[in-house]
Amino acid sequence: xxxxxxxxxxxxxxxxxxxxxxxxxxxxxxxxxxxxxxxxxxxxxxxxxxxxxxxxxxxxxxxxxxxxxxxxxxxxxxxxxxxxxxxxxxxxxxxxxxxxxxxxxxxxxxxxxxxxxxxxxxxxxxxxxxxxxxxxxxxxxxxxxxxxxxxxxxxxxxxxxxxxxxxxxxxxxxxxxxxxxxxxxxxxxxxxxxxxxxxxxxxxxxxxxxxxxxxxxxxxxxxxxxxxxxxxxxxxxxxxxxxxxxxxxxxxxxxxxxxxxxxxxxxxxxxxxxxxxxxxxxxxxxxxxxxxxxxxxxxxxxxxxxxxxxxxxxxxxxxxxxxxxxxxxxxxxxxxxxxxxxxxxx
Amino acid sequence: xxxxxxxxxxxxxxxxxxxxxxxxxxxxxxxxxxxxxxxxxxxxxxxxxxxxxxxxxxxxxxxxxxxxxxxxxxxxxxxxxxxxxxxxxxxxxxxxxxxxxxxxxxxxxxxxxxxxxxxxxxxxxxxxxxxxxxxxxxxxxxxxxxxxxxxxxxxxxxxxxxxxxxxxxxxxxxxxxxxxxxxxxxxxxxxxxxxxxxxxxxxxxxxxxxxxxxxxxxxxxxxxxxxxxxxxxxxxxxxxxxxxxxxxxxxxxxxxxxxxxxxxxxxxxxxxxxxxxxxxxxxxxxxxxxxxxxxxxxxxxxxxxxxxxxxxxxxxxxxxxxxxxxxxxxxxxxxxxxxxxxxxxx
DNA sequence: CTGTTAGCGCTTTCAG
DNA sequence: CTGAAAGCGCTAACAG
Numbered sequence: 062x063x064x065x066x067x068x069x070x071x072x073x074x075x076x077x078x079x080x081x082x083x084x085x086x087x088x089x090x091x092x093x094x095x096x097x098x099x100x101x102x103x104x105x106x107x108x109x110x111x112x113x114x115x116x117x118x119x120x121x122x123x124x125x126x127x128x129x130x131x132x133x134x135x136x137x138x139x140x141x142x143x144x145x146x147x148x149x150x151x152x153x154x155x156x157x158x159x160x161x162x163x164x165x166x167x168x169x170x171x172x173x174x175x176x177x178x179x180x181x182x183x184x185x186x187x188x189x190x191x192x193x194x195x196x197x198x199x200x201x202x203x204x205x206x207x208x209x210x211x212x213x214x215x216x217x218x219x220x221x222x223x224x225x226x227x228x229x230x231x232x233x234x235x236x237x238x239x240x241x242x243x244x245x246x247x248x249x250x251x252x253x254x255x256x257x258x259x260x261x262x263x264x265x266x267x268x269x270x271x272x273x274x275x276x277x278x279x280x281x282x283x284x285x286x287x288x289x290x291x292x293x294x295x296x297x298x299x300x301x302x303x304x305x306x307x308x309x310x311x312x313x314x315x316x317x318x319x320x321x322x323x324x325x326x327x328x329x330x331x332x333x334x335x336x337x338x339x340x341x342x343x344x345x346x347x348x349x350x351x352x353x354x355x356x357x358x359x360x361x362x363x364x365x366x367x368x369x370x371x372x373x374x375x376x377x378x379x380x381x382x383x384x385x386x387x388x389x390x391x392x393x394x395x396x397x398x399x400x401x402x403x404x405x406x407x
Numbered sequence: 408x409x410x411x412x413x414x415x416x417x418x419x420x421x422x423x424x425x426x427x428x429x430x431x432x433x434x435x436x437x438x439x440x441x442x443x444x445x446x447x448x449x450x451x452x453x454x455x456x457x458x459x460x461x462x463x464x465x466x467x468x469x470x471x472x473x474x475x476x477x478x479x480x481x482x483x484x485x486x487x488x489x490x491x492x493x494x495x496x497x498x499x500x501x502x503x504x505x506x507x508x509x510x511x512x513x514x515x516x517x518x519x520x521x522x523x524x525x526x527x528x529x530x531x532x533x534x535x536x537x538x539x540x541x542x543x544x545x546x547x548x549x550x551x552x553x554x555x556x557x558x559x560x561x562x563x564x565x566x567x568x569x570x571x572x573x574x575x576x577x578x579x580x581x582x583x584x585x586x587x588x589x590x591x592x593x594x595x596x597x598x599x600x601x602x603x604x605x606x607x608x609x610x611x612x613x614x615x616x617x618x619x620x621x622x623x624x625x626x627x628x629x630x631x632x633x634x635x636x637x638x639x640x641x642x643x644x645x646x647x648x649x650x651x652x653x654x655x656x657x658x659x660x661x662x663x664x665x666x667x668x669x670x671x672x673x674x675x676x677x678x679x680x681x682x683x684x685x686x687x688x689x690x691x692x693x694x695x696x697x698x699x700x701x702x703x704x705x706x707x708x709x710x711x712x713x714x715x716x717x718x719x720x721x722x723x724x725x726x727x728x729x730x731x732x733x734x735x736x737x738x739x740x741x742x743x744x745x746x747x748x749x750x751x752x753x
Numbered sequence: 754c755t756g757t758t759a760g761c762g763c764t765t766t767c768a769g
Numbered sequence: 770c771t772g773a774a775a776g777c778g779c780t781a782a783c784a785g
Contacts, residue, residue, distance in 0.1 A: 067778055078756045083780060092754055113524045114469065115778035118460045118761045125504070125525075134490045137483070137687070144480045147507055156504050156525065158471070161493055178459045179471075179502065285690065314691050321693065341483070341687045344631065345660050347667065413762055424772045429764060436765095438770060461762035464777050 066107045075103040086111065117180065125156045126368060127176035127184035130208075131164040137339055138357045139189045142208055145361020146185055153369050155182070173199035183368045185361075186210070191221055191254045204371035206364045209357070211253070215383050218367050220360045223386035224254055228261020228306075230391050231334045231353045235304045236269050239399045240332060243271075244295045244302040245278040246288065246312045258308060258336065277302070281312065288315025289322075296323055296331065303400035304332035310339045313350055313396075328398035338392050349394030356387035363387070412453045421449040432457065463526065471502045472714060473522035473530035476554075477510040483685055484703045485535045488554055491707020492531055499715050501528070519545035529714045531707075532556070537567055537600045550717035552710045555703070557599070561729050564713050566706045569732035570600055574607020574652075576737050577680045577699045581650045582615050585745045586678060589617075590641045590648040591624040592634065592658045604654060604682065623648070627658065634661025635668075642669055642677065649746035650678035656685045659696055659742075674744035684738050695740030702733035709733065 072079040077100060084092055085100035117123040128146050132139050143159065150157045158181060160172035176184055183204035188194060194210040196217055207219035235243050245262045248255050259278060266274035281291035288307075292315045295305060307313040313335035317327065325331050327348060335343070338354035363385060418425045423446060430436045431446035463469040474492050478485050489505065496503045504527060506518035522530055529550035534540060539557040546563065553565035581589050591608045594601050605624060612620035627637035634653075638661045641651060653659040659681035663673065671677050673694060681689070684700035709731060 068780095069778080079778090080757080080780075081755055084755085087780085089780090096754080110520060110523050112464070112526060112778050114460050114464045114526055115761085116780070118458070118464055118763090119778085119780045121761075123460065133493060134486045140480045140486050144507075147479060147505065151506070156506070156521065158502050158504055159493065160497070160502070161490075174456060175502065177456050180458060180460055318693060339687055341685060342691050345688050345691050347664060414764095415762080425762090426764075426773080427771055430771085433764085436770085442770085458762050461777085462764070464779090465762085465764045467777075 066109050067112065068109070071100065071104050071107055071109050074107060075100045121180075123180050123182055124154060125158055125179065125181045126150060126365065127173075127179075127181040128157050128159040128187065129162060129169065129172050129176070129184060130159070130187035130189060131162050131169075132189050133159065133161045136189060137341075138209075138337075138355065139187075141357035142187050142361040142364075145358040146187075146365055147361075149362040149365035153365065155365070155369070169197060170199060173197060177202065182372045185364045185368060186217075187361075187364070190252075191224065192252060204368055206368045206371070208360050208364045211384060217383075218371075219384045220363045220367075220387055221253065221384065222355050222360070223388050224257020225261040225264065226386070227336060227353050227355070227389035228258035228263075229265045230261070230389060231258075231306045231336060232262045232265035234351070234391055234393075235306060235332060235334055235397065236265060238304075238332065238397055239401070240304040241269070241271055242300060242302045242304070242400075243277060244298075244305040245308075246292060246295060246305055246316065247278055247280050247308045248283050248312075249280040250283065255308065262306060281315070283309075283311065285311060285314055285318075288312045289318040290315075292316040292319035293323065296320060296325060302331070304334070304397070307333060307335045310335040310337040310342050310350060310352055313352065314342065314346065317346055328396050332397040332400070334391075334397060336389070343392070343394060346396070348396050351394045351397045352392055353389040354392050355389055359387050412455050413458065414455070417446065417450050417453055417455050420453060421446045467526075469526050469528055470500060471504055471525065471527045472496060472711065473519075473525075473527040474503050474505040474533065475508060475515065475518050475522070475530060476505070476533040476535060477508050477515075478535050479505065479507045482535060483687075484555075484683075484701065485533075487703035488533050488707035488710075491704040492533075492711055493707075495708040495711035499711065501711070501715070515543060516545060519543060523548065528718045531710045531714060532563075533707075533710070536598075537570065538598060550714055552714045552717070554706050554710045557730060563729075564717075565730045566709045566713075566733055567599065567730065568701050568706070569734050570603020571607040571610065572732070573682060573699050573701070573735035574604035574609075575611045576607075576735060577604075577652045577682060578608045578611035580697070580737055580739075581652060581678060581680055581743065582611060584650075584678065584743055585747070586650040587615070587617055588646060588648045588650070588746075589623060590644075590651045591654075592638060592641060592651055592662065593624055593626050593654045594629050594658075595626040596629065601654065608652060627661070629655075629657065631657060631660055631664075634658045635664040636661075638662040638665035639669065642666060642671060648677070650680070650743070653679060653681045656681040656683040656688050656696060656698055659698065660688065660692070663692055674742050678743040678746070680737075680743060682735070689738070689740060692742070694742050697740045697743045698738055699735040700738050701735055705733050 068079050068082050072082045082100050085097040162169040185206050187208035188210035192210050196212045263274050279295050281287045313333050316333050335350050335352035338352045343350040343352050414425050414428050418428045428446050431443040508515040531552050533554035534556035537555050542558045553563055609620050625641050627633045642665055659679050662679050681696050681698035684698045689696040689698050
């Protein structure tokens with residue numbers, strides 16, 4: 062059933078040796094164009110499908126990379142890095158074998174060993190929330206790249222979102238619209254994401270000569286209900302902020318709910334900016350949510366591109382730019398307007 | 408760098424032959440337990456990672472399956488089948504190589520050939536919207552299963568959502584709450600999804616002895632704006648429906664928007680049920696959307712399970728149950744309430 | 754420019 | 770119960 066015709070059959074049919082067929086098909090070495098074309102013609106005629114197992118075995122290179130992540134779907138982010146990885150891999154002529162570890166170290170180890178047994182050329186090791194992580198020993202045996210995680214030891218290249226820039230971009234947009242009394246609804250659970258965005262918020266506020274910006278940040282648990290409650294506090298402060306920059310889109314949903322219950326209109330009474338660009342959410346919200354898009358797709362692409370270089374033998378030195386920070390980009394929708402005298406909208 | 412130790416090294420270190428190592432590791436054939444254990448111990452001690460390329464080449468079986476879909480991310484559905492496929496594959500000891508065709512037949516062909524060259528044991532061929540599709544010739548050479556698509560020729564097993572049941576379930580829930588004047592907001596573009604759900608709607612209405620149910624269905628284009636417009640028509644009809652069953656969650660969003668602009672409260676003035684269970688959306692909506700979940704995960708699981716059987720040699724006869732219809736399940740949130748005298752909610 | 758030959762690392766009869 | 774040997778299908782020296 063499966064491809065019966067092998068390189069031998071092609072050789073036979075074309076009246077040449079197998080090595081000639083191999084050369085003709087791979088284009089390596091020089092040979093008479095005529096022979097090459099004839100061989101190729103015979104190959105397609107016979108419906109020859111080269112056996113990559115055999116060739117990989119021989120060449121010690123599979124053109125397959127592994128993608129191990131702690132989740133392939135808990136969040137839309139995961140999907141975006143997966144897509145980025147696949148697109149870049151496909152562009153580089155690589156296939157990808159993906160495994161999901163559910164965050165379990167023992168299945169992670171098993172996954173890595175499995176990938177090793179398939180002799181993948183390298184692996185992309187992705188986390189779904191920006192964090193610092195140990196480098197699994199099994200990874201050291203092959204080229205690998207971290208995504209959305211910083212290796213505790215700088216022995217593996219990595220890419221993460223530029224959280225600080227993200228905080229700055231979101232805040233600056235609000236500032237640019239004329240807001241000055243801007244609250245930042247963040248999360249209590251610390252980490253690179255929270256800390257970076259808070260820092261970016263401060264940067265922007267300070268740059269705009271707004272003092273005591275620390276006083277404008279509120280901390281909440283990362284659940285819709287908690288956000289809604291905390292947002293209510295924020296929106297009932299006095300003077301009431303004219304805008305709130307949210308840690309993520311979920312927090313923004315909380316602000317929408319709180320605003321609705323307080324009969325505050327968005328964006329007339331309060332502007333809101335999120336982070337994540339969960340498109341489904343941002344577009345469902347009424348009005349649409351202006352938000353900073355996280356660079357998940359880009360991280361996936363960068364990861365396989367650098368992996369490709371490593372596979373090609375470009376050495377990774379722990380001191381060359383081993384981590385790149387990907388910027389976020391602001392996606393403008395309708396949840397922001399200048400502050401001040403109420404603007405009427407239809 | 409990559410695993411240097413081969414079966415030979417293990418044999419040498421254990422003082423046995425390679426074939427003994429092979430047997431010891433695979434557990435095939437009988438041998439003294441002592442020898443077997445010693446060999447195994449040596450293997451782990453040496454950090455031996457069997458080379459699956461070699462074994463696959465020899466055994467003519469890779470334990471890898473292909474997953475080709477027209478998109479891996481346009482919709483959250485895609486992700487759910489991908490997850491289902493991965494979970495089931497992993498449970499069956501299979502790896503998966505995924506390729507995305509972007510709906511382009513030529514890249515589809517290339518993908519299929521690539522998978523064939525890697526000698527995958529079978530392939531799951533998935534579409535992201537329920538449809539009927541031709542069977543690519545390249546698929547015939549290996550075991551394969553269709554997902555979310557019916558093959559035009561019944562030569563490949565397939566699984567699709569039971570659209571009619573889905574239509575029925577959504578409608579019956581509303582009926583069960585006491586609604587009788589129920590509108591169905593559907594799409595103008597025909598297909599198994601639309602037709603099935605409309606039919607299910609009719610089934611339920613007729614079973615409840617409600618006549619002229621056809622009159623209750625409205626057709627819209629599948630965009631948020633169009634849905635909102637059409638929903639407005641529906642909600643301004645007289646008598647005004649007390650509930651609307653939507654073709655999908657996007658349509659439900661349209662109803663929410665229309666209701667908001669008409670100052671109708673959900674669920675007090677109008678109940679709404681969607682289809683898809685886009686969780687992000689359903690939970691963002693205020694109140695949460697009650698909706699029928701589509702069986703994408705289940706389809707992915709079913710697909711690899713039947714693929715596994717086919718690979719095992721269980722023949723596929725075109726007349727055995729070659730297509731299975733997966734039911735949807737109703738996910739209850741807050742967008743439905745009994746009709747009638749207005750219920751007050753805090 | 755083309756053919757011969759020796760493996761890549763493993764599994765599997767078939768002997769011993 | 771264990772080992773020797775043949776090969777899975779391909780590539781890469783090396784000859785011719």
